[in-house]
Amino acid sequence: MIPLAAVQLLGAAWLLAGLLTWILVMVMPAGLPDPRPDQQYQASGAAMAPGSQTPVVRARQVIISGTGGTVTGLFVYAGTPGPGNPPVDSITRSATDPFGNAVKPDFTAYGVGGAYAQLTDGALNFQGTSGQATPAQIFTLDTAGFLDFLSGQVTGGDVQAELTLQSRQASGVSKSQVLINADQIGGLFNIPVAPPTGPIAAPASYTQTWGNDVDRAINSILTTIHNTGIW
Secondary structure (H helix, E strand, C coil), X not given: CCCHHHHHHHHHHHHHXXXXXXXXXXXXXXXXXXXXXXXXXXXXXXXXXXXXXXXXXXXXXXXCCCXXXXXXXXXXXXXXXXXXXXXXXXXECCCECCCCCECCCEEEEECHHXXXXXXXXXXXXXXXXXXXXXXXXXXXXXXCCXXXXXXXXXCCCCCCCEEEEEXXXXXXXXXXXXXXXXXXXXXXXXXXXXXXXXXXXXXXXXXXXCCCCHHHHHHHHHHHCCCCCCC
């Protein structure tokens, strides 16, 4: 026979185990907490595999950082990345991509034959070919009410054309301004005349300061050169 003391001890142990189970069920949460929205599974529609070859990355934040002298940034390639295959788009402060290909700093989209469009230091640069001496630019000089357009230079001896827009306060002359700096201002002014006598040659150069009345200034120039046809 089992002694009465042993039976009582087993009964007390069973009651204690039941009490502990009730406490765990009623007080402690069951299982893991519900996943956050960014942790929930969402089908991407594409085959996904773990590791560096995963074709889809979902994230709320992407932080790219590194010590000085290291290549850091975002690089997009057409084909297999590697030496001799520079990126088609890049966001970086480095002078090269991770494979040693030369890149432009900041936000840059690359075209064919050395062409690129680059957003850097508050300016937009446009390069037509790899041999172009200086890129075309749109910039503000970090000045409010100021916008400048430069054509760029084909060669070092080339002369740029420039168009500057200034608001009234930025101009400093109490009037908003459009400044044109070019060897020649070309184009067509269609002048209705009856009967037309044909175009005539324009002077080699002409300097005119225009105020608010642009129409009157243009008419003054045309009158000076006696244009009665289409210039």
